[in-house]
Amino acid sequence: MKQNRLRLTVTTEGRGIYCISQKVCKWVSQQSIQSGLLTLFIPHTSASLLIQENADPDVLEDLNRFFNHLVIDGDPLFQHQSEGPDDMPAHIRSALTQTHLSIPVQENKPSLGIWQGIYLFEHRIHPHKRNIILHLLGE
């Protein structure tokens, strides 16, 4: 039983959902750990992680649009406005999605369903550079 770790950097172009499946699966395929548990962790509070449908790009747009309606930018409900109208909503959208994902690994591949992709959800309007920590534990 052993473990490996990687810090992945993703550059976003502002609010939206970015596929990271290929980068993640490539790293897993290169490890000497064939089966085990993969954990993804995002050390940010205004971007999050998501497993979602990978077939129709409309799904990702609809998901983002749903969150835009659920958590309103600049809502007077929020006291925390100093970092911009999209900052407090970004924290709430992060709380409603995932800061980490755990995926079993077999034969050097995350056991994703055929319609599943791994995504970074950028919640801020402006582009950001985001880190994701990958941790693989197994044998």
Next chain:
Amino acid sequence: MKQNRLRLTVTTEGRGIYCISQKVCKWVSQQSIQSGLLTLFIPHTSASLLIQENADPDVLEDLNRFFNHLVIDGDPLFQHQSEGPDDMPAHIRSALTQTHLSIPVQENKPSLGIWQGIYLFEHRIHPHKRNIILHLLGE
């Protein structure tokens, strides 16, 4: 330290919340790993996982009813309508709940609270056959 893995299949009768605690706990009790970490992963994008109250069945109905109101079937907000009015809501409901659960294990039992059960949340209106991957790592 070792690991075991199982693919569990659950047949749903359409949208609703299905208890899988007994199946999961039975499998864990049969493993030679007595303490460690249990991960459940669902390789689908229109069904999800949930830990929820196991005492009053009204809780599960209320939870489903809340989601029916939060994410409206056939909402014109959604571009992705081709797979039916309940498909895009199913993806959003999955994003708002869990694709995976991690539960510490001790004495061959998941360390659930006495009021906690493990559930599959089927988000599609029609019945489906769903897989869940169980992964246990420990000693």
Next chain:
Amino acid sequence: MKQNRLRLTVTTEGRGIYCISQKVCKWVSQQSIQSGLLTLFIPHTSASLLIQENADPDVLEDLNRFFNHLVIDGDPLFQHQSEGPDDMPAHIRSALTQTHLSIPVQENKPSLGIWQGIYLFEHRIHPHKRNIILHLLGE
């Protein structure tokens, strides 16, 4: 590869968000496991876990206020009213946030971002005593 486990008890003063970062990081720093995977699990269905911004206390208040508006105490939509108007909302708020968190550990520290804290989210109006299970697996 080895594992350690702790049951942490937190006393809440009613609905709100309580920082547990220091207690968690202190325990991790004292373990002989320097790198690995930390799992936090809450064995309750009306309190949950959260990673959130640790800088401006307004963020935590706004988050709580958002949930107060999203899930209405005593909403006639809910059949489950017998345990008080805040009980069913507490279950839903738990479902929308996290029952468990997984965080990679390096150099005896959880790999949190500099703006991230670990929080217990108490969803009931009255004070409660809550348990959190910490599980650390690594080497």
